[in-house]
Amino acid sequence: xxxxxxxxxxxxxxxxxxxxxxxxxxxxxxxxxxxxxxxxxxxxxxxxxxxxxxxxxxxxxxxxxxxxxxxxxxxxxxxxxxxxxxxxxxxxxxxxxxxxxxxxxxxxxxxxxxxxxxxxxxxxxxxxxxxxxxxxxxxxxxxxxxxxxxxxxxxxxxxxxxxxxxxxxxxxxxxxxxxxxxxxxxxxxxxxxxxxxxxxxxxxxxxxxxxxxxxxxxxxxxxxxxxxxxxxxxxxxxxxxxxxxxxxxxxxxxxxxxxxxxxxxxxxxxxxxxxxxxxxxxxxxxxxxxxxxxxxxxxxxxxxxxxxxxxxxxxxxxxxxxxxxxxxxxxxxxxxxxxxxxxxxxxxxxxxxxxxxxxxxxxxxxxxxxxxxxxxxxxxxxxxxxxxxxxxxxxxxxxxxxxxxxxxxxxxxxxxxxxxxxxxxxxxxxxxxxxxxxxxxxxxxx
Amino acid sequence: xxxxxxxxxxxxxxxxxxxxxxxxxxxxxxxxxxxxxxxxxxxxxxxxxxxxxxxxxxxxxxxxxxxxxxxxxxxxxxxxxxxxxxxxxxxxxxxxxxxxxxxxxxxxxxxxxxxxxxxxxxxxxxxxxxxxxxxxxxxxxxxxxxxxxxxxxxxxxxxxxxxxxxxxxxxxxxxxxxxxxxxxxxxxxxxxxxxxxxxxxxxxxxxxxxxxxxxxxxxxxxxxxxxxxxxxxxxxxxxxxxxxxxxxxxxxxxxxxxxxxxxxxxxxxxxxxxxxxxxxxxxxxxxxxxxxxxxxxxxxxxxxxxxxxxxxxxxxxxxxxxxxxxxxxxxxxxxxxxxxxxxxxxxxxxxxxxxxxxxxxxxxxxxxxxxxxxxxxxxxxxxxxxxxxxxxxxxxxxxxxxxxxxxxxxxxxxxxxxxxxxxxxxxxxxxxxxxxxxxxxxxxxxxxxxxxxxxxxxxxxxxxxxxxxxxxxxxxxxxxxxxxxxxxxxxxxxxxxxxxxxxxxxxxxxxxxxxxxxxxxxxxxxxxxxxxxxxxxxx
Numbered sequence: 001x002x003x004x005x006x007x008x009x010x011x012x013x014x015x016x017x018x019x020x021x022x023x024x025x026x027x028x029x030x031x032x033x034x035x036x037x038x039x040x041x042x043x044x045x046x047x048x049x050x051x052x053x054x055x056x057x058x059x060x061x062x063x064x065x066x067x068x069x070x071x072x073x074x075x076x077x078x079x080x081x082x083x084x085x086x087x088x089x090x091x092x093x094x095x096x097x098x099x100x101x102x103x104x105x106x107x108x109x110x111x112x113x114x115x116x117x118x119x120x121x122x123x124x125x126x127x128x129x130x131x132x133x134x135x136x137x138x139x140x141x142x143x144x145x146x147x148x149x150x151x152x153x154x155x156x157x158x159x160x161x162x163x164x165x166x167x168x169x170x171x172x173x174x175x176x177x178x179x180x181x182x183x184x185x186x187x188x189x190x191x192x193x194x195x196x197x198x199x200x201x202x203x204x205x206x207x208x209x210x211x212x213x214x215x216x217x218x219x220x221x222x223x224x225x226x227x228x229x230x231x232x233x234x235x236x237x238x239x240x241x242x243x244x245x246x247x248x249x250x251x252x253x254x255x256x257x258x259x260x261x262x263x264x265x266x267x268x269x270x271x272x273x274x275x276x277x278x279x280x281x282x283x284x285x286x287x288x289x290x291x292x293x294x295x296x297x298x299x300x301x302x303x304x305x306x307x308x309x310x311x312x313x314x315x316x317x318x319x320x321x322x323x324x325x326x327x328x329x330x331x332x333x334x335x336x337x338x339x340x341x342x343x344x345x346x347x348x349x350x351x352x353x354x355x356x357x358x359x360x361x362x363x364x365x366x367x368x369x370x371x372x373x374x375x376x377x378x379x380x381x382x383x384x385x386x387x388x389x390x391x392x393x394x395x396x397x398x399x400x401x402x403x404x405x406x407x408x409x410x411x412x413x414x415x416x417x418x419x420x421x422x423x424x425x426x427x428x429x430x431x432x433x434x435x436x437x438x439x440x441x442x443x444x445x446x
Numbered sequence: 447x448x449x450x451x452x453x454x455x456x457x458x459x460x461x462x463x464x465x466x467x468x469x470x471x472x473x474x475x476x477x478x479x480x481x482x483x484x485x486x487x488x489x490x491x492x493x494x495x496x497x498x499x500x501x502x503x504x505x506x507x508x509x510x511x512x513x514x515x516x517x518x519x520x521x522x523x524x525x526x527x528x529x530x531x532x533x534x535x536x537x538x539x540x541x542x543x544x545x546x547x548x549x550x551x552x553x554x555x556x557x558x559x560x561x562x563x564x565x566x567x568x569x570x571x572x573x574x575x576x577x578x579x580x581x582x583x584x585x586x587x588x589x590x591x592x593x594x595x596x597x598x599x600x601x602x603x604x605x606x607x608x609x610x611x612x613x614x615x616x617x618x619x620x621x622x623x624x625x626x627x628x629x630x631x632x633x634x635x636x637x638x639x640x641x642x643x644x645x646x647x648x649x650x651x652x653x654x655x656x657x658x659x660x661x662x663x664x665x666x667x668x669x670x671x672x673x674x675x676x677x678x679x680x681x682x683x684x685x686x687x688x689x690x691x692x693x694x695x696x697x698x699x700x701x702x703x704x705x706x707x708x709x710x711x712x713x714x715x716x717x718x719x720x721x722x723x724x725x726x727x728x729x730x731x732x733x734x735x736x737x738x739x740x741x742x743x744x745x746x747x748x749x750x751x752x753x754x755x756x757x758x759x760x761x762x763x764x765x766x767x768x769x770x771x772x773x774x775x776x777x778x779x780x781x782x783x784x785x786x787x788x789x790x791x792x793x794x795x796x797x798x799x800x801x802x803x804x805x806x807x808x809x810x811x812x813x814x815x816x817x818x819x820x821x822x823x824x825x826x827x828x829x830x831x832x833x834x835x836x837x838x839x840x841x842x843x844x845x846x847x848x849x850x851x852x853x854x855x856x857x858x859x860x861x862x863x864x865x866x867x868x869x870x871x872x873x874x875x876x877x878x879x880x881x882x883x884x885x886x887x888x889x890x891x892x893x894x895x896x897x898x899x900x901x902x903x904x905x906x907x908x909x910x911x912x913x914x915x916x917x918x919x920x921x922x923x924x925x926x927x928x929x930x931x932x933x934x935x936x937x938x939x940x941x942x943x944x945x946x947x948x949x950x951x952x953x954x955x956x957x958x959x960x961x962x963x964x965x966x967x968x969x970x971x972x973x974x975x976x977x978x979x980x981x982x983x984x985x
Binding site (some may be wrong): 065070073076080081082083086105106107108110111112113114115116118119123124126127129130131132133135136137138143163260301315 | 509516517545600606630777778780788857858859860866870875876877878879884888892895898918920931948973
């Protein structure tokens with residue numbers, strides 16, 4: 001249809017409609033012609049025009065900081081004269097029978113003026129349904145609940161699943177780097193594993209992945225001395241140098257057999273009645289930290305054994321049980337170390353592993369002369385890299401030395417066995433995270 | 447995070463039309479976004495405002511949420527924020543029928559945000575936009591002053607829960623000309639009773655004298671009146687001037703610091719005031735949501751149920767809906783469900799009004815049978831719940847309508863908690879079915895920050911004196927020193943806090959002997975905090 005035809009059809013239309021149509025057509029044409037022309041100064045943006053420039057990322061959390069940043073910022077607070085605020089907490093998902101899951105998370109509270117309802121207000125909530133006043137309608141385990149809570153809870157130490165291991169490793173890394181825990185002094189690589197790593201360690205002439213400049217230059221000089229291009233006492237003209245193909249020395253990928261260090265850690269604790277509450281919490285939390293730190297130090301090659309004792313000692317399967325078990329019995333420390341010695345001897349652990357033993361107690365021991373314990377410890381020392389005692393004292397004990405402390409004092413281990421043995425004590429009631437870390441430093445420092 | 451697809455948006459728009467026909471009233475525009483669970487985790491510490499200012503505590507929260515999510519993955523349905531246009535966030539895997547219910551619920555919230563008077567101060571701005579500007583401002587300070595910006599944020603946030611929210615609201619609609627001039631105010635409220643120790647009768651006589659002058663000549667009344675006062679009490683003028691210098695127009699502690707802190711007045715510290723203002727405004731924005739949780743959720747639940755059940759698109763999904771709805775709005779056997787309580791209360795109000803029970807006539811009745819049978823069929827139910835939606839907070843709703851009839855009807859009771867050492871368990875038991883106990887329990891569970899103000903008479907340039915108005919609850923002691931250290935920084939010198947602590951006497955035999963009150967004074971100077979007892983007669 002030609003233009004004239006078009007206008008012919010329109011002659012029957014009212015004038016304003018024709019004008020409208022023409023305007024539309026004109027606009028369409030101009031759009032077709034000027035597709036790439038921008039009619040408004042606000043229509044173009046850097047991210048459309050500039051090469052390699054992208055639209056700004058508008059996600060709300062673009063500036064989210066990593067845990068490491070947060071911790072280093074937290075450290076600055078001390079220098080500025082304010083208290084540190086970030087705590088590392090553990091979240092635990094209980095899984096009865098099986099192994100629970102644990103993740104390490106940072107937590108913080110913002111101090112504000114809040115009302116404190118704990119004294120004046122009884123714990124009440126709503127309810128609905130049947131039941132007379134006074135009737136019990138439900139119950140809950142009174143033990144500190146595994147799980148949902150944050151902070152001081154049980155952990156899972158047996159590192160069965162990869163995820164838990166990774167988390168303990170991360171925590172260990174943080175502990176080592178941020179809290180300045182010492183690195184382990186290598187006692188020697190003990191266990192050969194059939195593991196190979198690939199590295200550019202071998203040399204090869206003529207081809208390879210990486211030219212080794214120094215060695216190559218030496219070869220070139222050697223060649224040119226033989227060719228007579230370098231004469232003693234005369235100036236060297238490098239332009240006359242000849243470079244043979246065999247002069248080039250390269251590094252080449254090759255398999256290396258690797259030796260790795262492994263460690264086995266015995267976590268031993270008193271689970272008698274007097275340990276209930278704060279002492280247990282302090283000891284178990286500290287042991288979890290130590291475990292994490294060793295995981296980092298030994299690049300995850302850490303085996304754990306858990307032993308609890310009252311008057312007898314027994315081995316338990318995992319951290320969960322280690323944390324939870326509680327009996328009302330009395331306390332004898334020696335059997336626990338007898339069991340440790342027995343396990344080391346039977347499984348011949350000393351030959352292949354660095355052995356660590358960490359013991360947590362409230363200091364109670366019915367063997368007041370402590371002879372047996374001293375004997376067992378003497379037997380233990382030659383096989384171990386470190387034995388660390390933690391005495392988490394109960395509030396009622398006052399400042400007096402506990403039986404365990406007296407035994408150790410009498411044995412003189414602290415002075416004589418400085419390489420193998422350390423002991424630390426604190427009030428369980430007031431032991432916060434920092435105190436526990438402080439204590440770990442004492443136990444593991446070289 | 448991306449916009450809802452056209453299919454789902456069409457459903458939303460249809461829901462809006464039907465909701466409006468049913469009587470709800472809200473802005474035409476709304477925005478809906480699909481978010482991933484990860485987005486939700488990252489948004490929740492920012493109270494779902496994507497543009498809220500950055501702060502490291504939020505980052506810590508996000509990292510914690512990640513950890514939690516690893517253990518307990520959740521799938522949130524929706525969440526809605528009070529912005530202009532209102533923005534709501536959704537999970538992308540809801541079936542259509544579920545979306546209809548969720549949309550109705552969201553529309554209920556939007557209607558509530560935009561009509562409840564407690565939100566009035568949020569009506570004029572789009573908070574998402576305001577927050578973005580604030581975020582950029584704080585970011586620019588951060589690039590200039592580094593971590594000191596975060597300290598200011600931290601210290602301001604340490605008192606952002608005691609902002610004068612109600613004072614701010616009151617100020618909004620306050621008709622200034624009703625207030626007597628500051629000089630009159632001072633004369634009658636301070637000068638006569640405090641300086642001259644006049645008794646009430648004399649004060650009343652003086653007021654009458656003023657009123658007579660005012661009636662004869664309103665314009666000249668004040669000057670005539672004070673001419674006489676000044677001749678009789680030559681000291682009045684200087685006393686008034688002194689008081690005017692001190693008088694704090696501040697509604698809360700943050701504003702007081704911004705206006706009067708000698709440290710912040712220094713040229714190099716002025717920027718801190720803008721940071722503090724941002725923190726204060728942000729806190730004020732969130733304040734009404736904390737005070738309307740039950741009534742807001744009740745309102746949204748009421749409407750999603752009413753609208754969806756009358757919607758033909760429910761056909762075929764009735765059973766699935768019932769299960770979902772019951773999960774949201776059923777009363778818990780043990781515990782408090784704000785959705786359930788709010789919904790039941792609104793339904794109760796509707797019923798009372800429908801039967802004409804909100805009347806003097808009904809209240810006069812004594813016999814239970816007569817009360818039960820009372821029904822004037824006035825049909826005012828809808829009107830009544832719309833009034834609740836416009837004017838009520840959680841406290842007002844509970845305080846007005848929780849009574850024995852309500853408690854009995856829904857079989858409600860207060861659950862107590864007690865240890866049973868023999869079994870080694872914590873027991874939950876039915877503690878009380880009395881309405882007054884139930885009401886008290888509900889009210890105690892409501893958000894109620896302490897009242898802490900600067901005492902202008904005891905405050906000097908060297909020392910800021912704070913007073914906690916004791917309401918039967920002490921402050922959390924562990925936090926007091928930390929907050930004071932922050933305030934010490936913002937004031938630039940000593941900060942004191944007068945508060946009351948509850949002493950527990952473990953040996954006491956009766957409950958009355960067990961608790962005693964002790965006024966204490968915390969003082970913080972150079973980041974060191976000390977605490978001393980205040981003798982009652984001195985205070």
